Amino acid sequence: MKRIxxxxxxxxxxxxxxxxxxxxxxxxxxxxxxxxxxxxYLLEDLSGRPIDLQEVSVDDFRTLERIAHRFLRPEAGTTS
Structure with a gap:
């Protein structure tokens, strides 16, 4: 989160x-x-995964807390 x-x-x-x-x-x-x-691009670099803009909403970027939860957790980006 420091780089963000x-x-x-x-x-x-x-x-x-x-x-x-x-x-x-x-x-x-x-x-x-x-x-x-x-x-x-910064988030993709930090997470090591591409971000599909069709699968996210503006709310995913509202807070640092939400960004960490949505993009930077190890299981973020995996589908169930």
Missing amino acids: AEWIQTKNPELDREPSPTEDLIEARLIDSLDFLEFI
Whole structure:
């Protein structure tokens, strides 16, 4: 999560703190549409798996907590 928080801070130099795990990153405009694909590439790099944009929703990216649950758990990305 540290690399994600660092990426968010790099994109938002006015942010003087790390986002909290439950902060709504989209409502706070910490991830915008122009940087979204770059953010997806970062998550793919960190998880080691591609992200199919047809299988996710905007809610999957709202908080650091949700991002970790959806994309960074060992079983994330597996289907049952």
